Structure formats: C-alpha cells, structure tokens
Amino acid sequence: MGAKDHRLEGPNKLEYRLSQLIAGWKRVDPASVRVKPVPLSLIDYGYQLAANTTSKFQRAVVDMSYIGFYYLNRPGEYSLPTQDDALSAPFRLRDVEFSIGQRTFNASTASLADINSATFARLIFTKQKNAVPGEKVGHARSGHAYACPVRALIRRTSALRQDQARPDTPLYEVSENNTTRSVAPHHVTAMLRISAAATFLTVGIDPATISARSLRAGGAMALLCAQVDTDIIRLVGRWRSDEMLRYLHIQAYPLMHSFARAMTAQGSFTLLPGQNIPAVVLPLLDQQIPP
Numbered sequence: 551m552g553a554k555d556h557r558l559e560g561p562n563k564l565e566y567r568l569s570q571l572i573a574g575w576k577r578v579d580p581a582s583v584r585v586k587p588v589p590l591s592l593i594d595y596g597y598q599l600a601a602n603t604t605s606k607f608q609r610a611v612v613d614m615s616y617i618g619f620y621y622l623n624r625p626g627e628y629s630l631p632t633q634d635d636a637l638s639a640p641f642r643l644r645d646v647e648f649s650i651g652q653r654t655f656n657a658s659t660a661s662l663a664d665i666n667s668a669t670f671a672r673l674i675f676t677k678q679k680n681a682v683p684g685e686k687v688g689h690a691r692s693g694h695a696y697a698c699p700v701r702a703l704i705r706r707t708s709a710l711r712q713d714q715a716r717p718d719t720p721l722y723e724v725s726e727n728n729t730t731r732s733v734a735p736h737h738v739t740a741m742l743r744i745s746a747a748a749t750f751l752t753v754g755i756d757p758a759t760i761s762a763r764s765l766r767a768g769g770a771m772a773l774l775c776a777q778v779d780t781d782i783i784r785l786v787g788r789w790r791s792d793e794m795l796r797y798l799h800i801q802a803y804p805l806m807h808s809f810a811r812a813m814t815a816q817g818s819f820t821l822l823p824g825q826n827i828p829a830v831v832l833p834l835l836d837q838q839i840p841p
Contacts, residue, residue, distance in 0.1 A: 586759045588742055588768035590817025593619060594697055595745040606709065606726045611737050613702045614722055617641075617673075618738070618765040619772075619817070620689055620699035620810060622787035625762040627678055629722050630734040639677035643710050644717035646703055647672040647686065657707040658717035665708055670807070671700040680788040687786060692810035697817070699810050735762035754820050768817070775819055776812035 559565050564572075593615045600608040618628040625631075626638025646657035648668035655664055672688035689699040696702075706721050713725040722733040742764065743757035750756075766787065773783045783789075786809075 585761060585764045585767055586755060587771035587819075588619070588760055588764040589753060589755070589819045590619065590697055590768070590772065590814065591749065591753060592742050592745040592755070592760075593765075594818075595749055596741045597696055599741075599744070607724045607731055607733070608741075610706065610709070610722070610724045611733050611741050613706045614733050615738050615741065615765060616697065616699065616702035617706070617721070618762070619769045620692075620702070620813060621673055621687055622766050622769045622783075623673075624679065624766060625735040625738070628733075628765075629738055629762060630720075630732040632735060638679055640720040640722060641673055641678075642717065643707060643715055643719050643721065645674045645676060646707050646721070647674055647688075648700075648703075649688075657703070657711070662708055662711060665704055665711070668700060668704060671703045678788075688806050689810040690807045692814040694814045697814050738762040738765070752820070769813060771819060772813040772817040773809065775816035776809075778809070778812065 593612060596612045596615065600612045603609075614628045617623065618625070621628075623641075624638050626634075627640055629640070631638050631640060644656060644658040648655055648657060648660065648665055649670040649672075650664065650667055651669070657665060670688055670690050672686040675685045675687070676683055691700045692698040694701075710719055710721070710723070715723070715725075720732070724731050724733065739761045742760050742762070746753065746755045746757040746760060770783050770787055773786070774780070786806075
C-alpha cells in the first residue's frame with residue numbers, strides 16, 4: 551500500500567540482521583545440491599600427472615582426493631573448510647590410526663617404518679558432521695599400486711611426519727619451499743575437471759558438472775556398483791537414516807576389510823550418454839592446478 555518495507559535498508563537490499571540470520575540458516579541447513587559422482591579413474595589420472603612433477607602440493611591434492619573418495623568425506627573434512635562447510639571439521643594427523651595385524655598405532659607417534667608397513671587405516675571422527683565422537687571408519691589395502699585409502703594416508707601422514715608436523719596439523723596442510731599451503735576444495739575441483747576434460751571421450755563426464763563434492767558421491771556410487779547394501783553405504787557415509795543404524799559398529803574389521811578392494815574394482819564407472827567434448831571445456835586440457 552505504499553508503506554516503507556522495514557525489512558529493507560535500500561532498494562532490494564535486505565536489512566543486515568535479517569540477511570545474516572538467513573545466511574546462518576543456510577549454513578545449518580543448506581539446500582540439497584545433487585552432484586555427479588566422480589569415478590576413480592579421474593583421480594588416477596590426476597595421480598599420473600602429479601607423479602610426473604616435483605610438486606608436493608599437487609601430490610597432496612591427489613592423495614586428499616583419494617581419502618575423500620574412499621572414506622566418503624565432505625570437502626570440509628579432507629580439505630580446507632569453506633563457509634559452506636562451517637559444520638565440518640578437518641581430519642588431523644592425530645586422527646589417523648594404522649594397523650599391522652592386531653597391532654594398532656597412531657600416525658602422530660608411530661615410526662615411519664610402521665606407518666609404511668600398515669595394512670589397515672582408520673579415520674577417527676571428532677567433530678565431523680553426523681558423526682559420533684570417537685567413532686572410527688577404516689579400510690584395508692585395496693590391492694592397487696596407488697589407488698588405495700591406506701597408501702594415500704601413508705603418503706600423506708609420512709609427508710607430515712617428515713616435515714615434523716604437530717599432531718593437530720590438518721592432513722591437507724603441505725610444507726613446500728619454506729611455505730605452508732592448504733589443499734582447498736577449489737584445488738580438488740580443478741584437478742578433477744582437468745582429468746575429466748582429458749578423459750572425456752572414454753569417461754564421458756562434463757567437467758563443468760563435477761566439483762570437490764563429487765568425491766563423496768563417487769565413493770558411494772562405487773560401493774553401490776559393488777552391490778554393497780544401501781543401508782551400509784548410508785552408515786559409512788553418515789547419511790541420516792533409521793537411528794538403529796547408529797548402533798552398528800562400522801569400525802569393525804569384518805565389515806570394512808574388503809570395501810577398498812571393491813571400490814577400486816568398481817570405481818571406474820562411466821556416465822551415459824556419451825558425447826563429444828564440449829568446446830567450452832577444451833581450454834581445461836591445458837590448465838594447471840591453481841596456486
């Protein structure tokens with residue numbers, strides 16, 4: 551009726567307190583965004599690229615991507631948390647536990663010899679979303695030379711230990727050339743999109759449709775392709791379902807010991823329909839992971 555709208559500070563500008571309130575609601579309960587799952591082959595391609603460089607940072611980007619894929623992690627758990635991942639907590643050096651047979655040891659205190667010989671690796675949950683503090687999710691070796699959750703954690707924790715990192719150091723932190731850098735979601739996204747562009751004719755994934763969030767979906771898709779029960783997938787990925795699932799012990803070796811091998815075997819799925827590489831993604835073939 552012509553009266554002043556007290557919700558606005560100016561033309562089409564919401565009052566500051568209201569805008570902050572709505573932003574807070576979005577962080578607590580973000581809208582569902584469906585992303586395309588990333589097949590393991592895209593991370594493998596990134597590994598091959600990183601292996602041909604001397605960059606510790608690029609290798610860390612790939613290893614954190616393997617960890618996110620196999621452990622069904624959110625980006626804020628395996629890379630530098632952003633505002634959208636305010637409720638996530640990154641895994642630290644002290645949150646990694648290895649085993650050799652029945653002997654178990656923490657990555658922050660174990661010898662490098664023991665770490666390199668580990669056959670089973672667990673992530674210890676502390677403040678991660680939808681997790682029970684102290685809960686552990688573990689994988690055995692996948693049998694692959696480098697596409698393996700245990701090997702990825704060995705590479706990452708060994709690098710941190712060699713740099714004399716503190717136990718509270720996030721796994722995504724990299725010391726190189728007298729500087730410390732953090733693997734962020736956009737670094738992972740860039741690596742995945744470069745891989746997708748380079749492998750488009752065989753994998754068929756448009757680089758523009760994937761991001762760091764696709765790793766979690768990709769790991770779940772690999773388990774689904776391996777015919778793992780959907781309730782188990784929801785349990786491992788901490789997707790809320792029937793509360794009775796919270797009583798299952800997902801850190802149990804009999805439940806988890808074969809998953810990494812199954813995910814490696816079934817992780818190189820393709821998406822239909824196949825199509826030619828879009829002209830807009832051709833420049834990505836020559837891109838490098840941004841600083």
